Amino acid sequence: MDVDFRSGCPIAATLDLVGDRWTLVILRDMLNGKSRYSHFLDSPERITTNVLADRLAKMEAAGLVTATLYSKRPPRREYRLTAKGRDLRPTVQAMCRWANTHIPGTWTPPADFMADKPG
Template identity: 70%
Template sequence: MRQDSRSGCPVATTLDIVGDRWTLVILRDMLNGKRRFSQFLDSPERITTNVLTDRLSLMERAGLVQKAAYQLHPKRFEYTLTRKGEALLPLLQEMCRWANRFVPGTWTAPETFMTRRIS
């Protein structure tokens, strides 16, 4: 069990990592091809820069993403999912199916997202 986990419960442990309001949205964006800070800011949820910086840092520490500089002056980074981060794809797909079934007015995810498989 992780030291910062509330318990050994797999649901609680997973929520300790991705259970905030933004992490799964950022993962969704990454699974749909976004990699750069400015691209995440363009999402319809309108995450603020300080929250985005914080979440990307938390995701990196949790091993969900890795960052690499794509420009040195000024220094800018792009983020890619690790295998651990990509493994959350089925969870996000099921969340889409659940919302489309039970929450009227939710968007239908692109077919390319819903049929994608973990590599």
């Protein structure tokens, strides 16, 4: 893993992995079933292709996702969360609950996403 952790603080170290503007959004999409590059580009936040490619590569290097080639011409990959990536689900769910309570106008996530165990 090529992450330089700024300290041994667990919050700082976690933010070093997922604390940028896009990683948790991609993680949210993956937890909701998205797995292909084009699926991520369809998200309402409108991530750019170069940023998406960079974040997916960083997530793979950090062991949060695996990439599998599903087309050789042109080369296309499908991304899946690893156990390490899936373990972030309760954190993302907690962020959703917090935002729904404290930030007016935020979307209510699908019930199956908020379930303790994925459906």
